Amino acid sequence: xxxxxxxxxxxxxxxxxxxxxxxxxxxxxxxxxxxxxxxxxxxxxxxxxxxxxxxxxxxxxxxxxxxxxxxxxxxxxxxxxxxxxxxxxxxxxxxxxxxxxxxxxxxxxxxxxxxxxxxxxxxxxxxxxxxxxxxxxxxxxxxxxxxxxxxxxxxxxxxxxxxxxxxxxxxxxxxxxxxxxxxxxxxxxxxxxxxxxxxxxxxxxxxxxxxxxxxxxxxxxxxxxxxxxxxxxxxxxxxxxxxxxxxxxxxxxxxxxxxxxxxxxxxxxxxxxxxxxxxxxxxxxxxxxxxxxxxxxxxxxxxxxxxxxxxxxxxxxxxxxxxxxxxxxxxxxxxxxxxxxxxxxxxxxxxxxxxxxx
Numbered sequence: 001x002x003x004x005x006x007x008x009x010x011x012x013x014x015x016x017x018x019x020x021x022x023x024x025x026x027x028x029x030x031x032x033x034x035x036x037x038x039x040x041x042x043x044x045x046x047x048x049x050x051x052x053x054x055x056x057x058x059x060x061x062x063x064x065x066x067x068x069x070x071x072x073x074x075x076x077x078x079x080x081x082x083x084x085x086x087x088x089x090x091x092x093x094x095x096x097x098x099x100x101x102x103x104x105x106x107x108x109x110x111x112x113x114x115x116x117x118x119x120x121x122x123x124x125x126x127x128x129x130x131x132x133x134x135x136x137x138x139x140x141x142x143x144x145x146x147x148x149x150x151x152x153x154x155x156x157x158x159x160x161x162x163x164x165x166x167x168x169x170x171x172x173x174x175x176x177x178x179x180x181x182x183x184x185x186x187x188x189x190x191x192x193x194x195x196x197x198x199x200x201x202x203x204x205x206x207x208x209x210x211x212x213x214x215x216x217x218x219x220x221x222x223x224x225x226x227x228x229x230x231x232x233x234x235x236x237x238x239x240x241x242x243x244x245x246x247x248x249x250x251x252x253x254x255x256x257x258x259x260x261x262x263x264x265x266x267x268x269x270x271x272x273x274x275x276x277x278x279x280x281x282x283x284x285x286x287x288x289x290x291x292x293x294x295x296x297x298x299x300x301x302x303x304x305x306x307x308x309x310x311x312x313x314x315x316x317x318x319x320x321x322x323x324x325x326x327x328x329x330x331x332x333x334x335x336x337x338x339x340x341x342x343x344x345x346x347x348x349x350x351x352x353x354x355x356x357x358x
Contacts, residue, residue: 001034003072025076081130197275202309206338278308304331312337
């Protein structure tokens with residue numbers, strides 16, 4: 001995959017945040033093994049209903065694609081099925097949007113049966129409305145094994161197969177949910193802590209440092225996607241700590257819907273550790289994304305501790321400035337380095353305070 005990333009900055013959108021989103025999109029392209037060749041930006045009041053960008057800009061993108069020998073164009077947005085179709089017809093190469101790339105990353109990284117089913121469900125839910133309008137490749141008449149009649153169109157056949165698969169996956173996931181509910185019953189009286197935060201903030205490293213559990217750690221978006229739970233004792237009391245999937249801007253709604261079982265670990269927790277990258281100067285924007293996602297899954301009213309991780313990457317002066325900046329935050333704040341275990345005792349004391357006051 002040799003890709004150009006395209007970004008539209010609409011009226012009222014901040015340039016800094018737009019460029020951060022663009023940089024994040026390029027990281028996601030690399031995360032699936034793609035080669036990022038560069039980006040194209042257009043400033044426009046509103047998106048074009050047909051091409052998303054203006055017609056002239058789309059033609060410019062087409063020339064750039066030829067010039068750099070790209071085989072893909074990635075849009076830092078979620079395109080409508082008709083926009084996707086028109087853009088691909090115009091550019092003559094594969095076109096992906098943000099959801100396509102995120103779903104592909106999830107498909108490559110997941111390991112557990114439940115997570116695989118959840119991602120397959122998300123992909124099918126996203127694919128279903130996109131079947132409309134694919135007349136050239138799907139309008140041929142069907143017939144033979146698996147069709148309902150000699151005149152069933154290929155499009156109708158594909159839609160029926162996808163809908164049947166969706167129903168089957170939902171039944172399988174419900175069975176897995178029943179098993180999980182039974183497992184959770186055995187942990188009802190145990191204090192439950194969930195790690196949440198933006199992808200690549202160091203949640204996995206923090207889980208390993210807090211519990212000693214050996215987990216996969218890598219400096220890439222969505223390094224691990226399966227929920228991991230570990231047990232530790234605080235003053236003789238059991239505490240279950242769970243790491244959850246990282247958040248990003250515009251997390252596809254299909255993923256939120258499909259991963260509800262996984263995200264139940266967040267909604268059923270007694271305390272959330274909201275992990276933030278202390279080195280990230282846009283941490284407030286990332287915090288907005290985290291809080292918005294927690295709101296979507298019904299967990300935003302949970303008790304929280306904001307954990308600023310990676311302070312080993314800050315100078316003493318930068319750390320002091322950060323401490324002054326976050327004094328207005330409405331939840332307790334702890335500054336740690338999960339890598340060298342700095343200030344983890346302070347974090348554990350904060351967790352104990354919630355444990356004994358619940």
